[in-house]
Amino acid sequence: xxxxxxxxxxxxxxxxxxxxxxEVFGMDRSDDGLPVYDFAVVSAEGPGLSTHCGFxxxxxxxxxxxxxxxLIAVPAGEDFTxxxxxxxxxxxxxxxxxxxARVLSxxxxxxxxxAAGLLDGRRCAVHWHHAEQLARxxxxxxxxxxxxxxxxxxxxxxxxxxxxxxxxxHLVRKEQGPEVANKLARRMVxxxxxxxxxxxxxxxxxxxxxxxxxxxxxxWMETHLDREVTVEQLAARxxxxxxxxxxxxxxxxxxxxxxxxxxQRVLLAQELxxxxxxxxxxxxxxxxxxxxxxxxxxxxxxxxxxPNAYRRAFRGPRAA
Numbered sequence: 001x002x003x004x005x006x007x008x009x010x011x012x013x014x015x016x017x018x019x020x021x022x023e024v025f026g027m028d029r030s031d032d033g034l035p036v037y038d039f040a041v042v043s044a045e046g047p048g049l050s051t052h053c054g055f056x057x058x059x060x061x062x063x064x065x066x067x068x069x070x071l072i073a074v075p076a077g078e079d080f081t082x083x084x085x086x087x088x089x090x091x092x093x094x095x096x097x098x099x100x101a102r103v104l105s106x107x108x109x110x111x112x113x114x115a116a117g118l119l120d121g122r123r124c125a126v127h128w129h130h131a132e133q134l135a136r137x138x139x140x141x142x143x144x145x146x147x148x149x150x151x152x153x154x155x156x157x158x159x160x161x162x163x164x165x166x167x168x169x170h171l172v173r174k175e176q177g178p179e180v181a182n183k184l185a186r187r188m189v190x191x192x193x194x195x196x197x198x199x200x201x202x203x204x205x206x207x208x209x210x211x212x213x214x215x216x217x218x219x220w221m222e223t224h225l226d227r228e229v230t231v232e233q234l235a236a237r238x239x240x241x242x243x244x245x246x247x248x249x250x251x252x253x254x255x256x257x258x259x260x261x262x263x264q265r266v267l268l269a270q271e272l273x274x275x276x277x278x279x280x281x282x283x284x285x286x287x288x289x290x291x292x293x294x295x296x297x298x299x300x301x302x303x304x305x306x307p308n309a310y311r312r313a314f315r316g317p318r319a320a
Contacts, residue, residue, distance in 0.1 A: 002102075002175040003035075006069040008042045008089065009059070010112070012078030015051050017106040017164055021073040023188060024168040034184055035176060040065050044089040052078040066092045071102045071171070074109035075164070081111060081133045090116040097154055104156040104171065106164035114138040118155050125150040127160030147304075165190055213248050214238055218260075225265050226288045231257055261288075266302045269295060273311040280307060 005025040007018065018041075026039040042061045043049055049057045066072055072093065093103055093116040105113050110126045111134065113119050123142040126134050131145030144150055149158035149167035151174075158167035165188070173181035217238045221229070234257055235245035249257050265287040272283045280292035289295040299307050 002037070002070050002171070004038045004068055004070045005073065006040045006042045006061075006066055006071070007073040007075060008044050008063070008066060009049050009057065009075070010077050010080075010085065010089075011045050011049050012052050012080075013049060013057065014076040014078070014107070015053055015055075016161060017075035017109070018051075018057075020106055020161075020164040020168065021075060021104075024165065024172065024184065025071075025073075029184070029187060032183060032187060034180060034187070040069075042066060044086050063088055063092050066096060069096065069101055071104060072096050073104045073106065073168075074112045075105075076107035076109050076160075080108040081130055081137070085112050085115050093118060100154070102154040102156065102171070104158070104167060106158050106167070107160040110134065110157045111137070113155060113157065114141060119152075119157070122152040122155060123150045124152070124155075124157040125159050125163070126157065127163075129160070162190075213240075214245070214252050217249075218253070221257075221261060222264060225261070225268055226286055228288070229261075262298065263302070265289060266299060269299060269307065270303075270310065273307055283307070 005021075007021040007025075009018065022039075022041070025037045026041075028036050030036050040061045041057070041059045042063065042065045043059050044063060047058055047060065049059075051057060074093075089112070093113065097103060097118055103113055103118060107127050108130055110119070110124055111130075114124070114134065114137070119138070120140045121142070123144055124134075125144055125147050128145050131143050134141065135143040147159065148163040149156065149170060151167075151170065156167055156171060158164045169181050169185055169190075172184060217234055220237065221234070231246055232242050234249075235242040238245050238248075240248065246257065249260070253260055255263075269283055269287045269289075272278055272286065276283075278286070280295060284290060284292050284295040287295065289298060296306055299305075299310070303310065305313075
């Protein structure tokens with residue numbers, strides 16, 4: 001059972017990510033019939049720690065408190081992508097997993113778990129902004145750059161900010177059932193459940209290289225997303241043979257014409273859902289998907305959520 005929870009801090013801790021763990025596990029909500037956890041804030045670097053916002057956090061608990069925890073959470077911190085971590089902290093995390101405890105990271109806290117070797121060969125989540133750095137620094141990991149959280153029991157990793165709430169509620173639901181998790185979510189005024197595989201809400205166009213030979217075609221495609229085009233037509237516009245064009249396109253964009261076009265259409269759909277009141281049929285026509293059903297299918301495949309749910313997330317239920 002999940003009863004004893006510790007959140008371990010390093011210098012430069014991010015207050016919001018620390019607050020996420022405190023809000024889920026550190027609050028006494030027994031008046032609502034919710035469980036009360038034996039909760040502690042632990043320092044890995046002395047009794048007083050700075051935050052990246054300029055104030056300090058103090059706690060009487062050192063690393064010895066981790067030895068009794070059922071769950072150890074590691075929130076994000078300043079420069080976690082490049083800094084080294086105390087060997088005694090990494091050893092304590094390994095001992096915890098060896099004795100059957102769980103560990104959970106929020107955002108860049110995943111770098112601590114990776115340094116401890118707890119993610120070797122495992123899938124893991126991280127804020128999309130840090131995904132490339134994590135994969136480069138720890139090539140033995142299976143980084144999933146666009147999901148909210150990954151549960152590779154006993155190691156749970158989450159993406160940035162609010163995704164940490166999702167991961168914590170997921171663990172509560174897993175250990176103590178949906179009724180407890182839903183009631184806790186209501187108290188926190190957050191969605192009761194977002195699946196870990198849902199895509200992070202990020203604007204991430206495919207990288208654009210100098211595109212010496214296909215640049216003009218890319219510019220044309222961007223302004224004609226509503227048109228159905230073939231590789232042969234695009235190749236003719238670039239004055240190349242289709243096979244040569246397809247090869248050059250992949251070299252200069254990192255993907256195929258179809259995938260590039262599909263991603264740009266999804267990005268345009270995101271912009272229209274966020275900033276306009278256009279109907280799904282109108283958005284489908286403007287983005288080249290043709291029908292609302294096709295828009296929904298491709299949007300769900302790309303982002304793990306529906307257009308209506310995406311619009312509600314950004315503009316509230318009335319907009320959908």
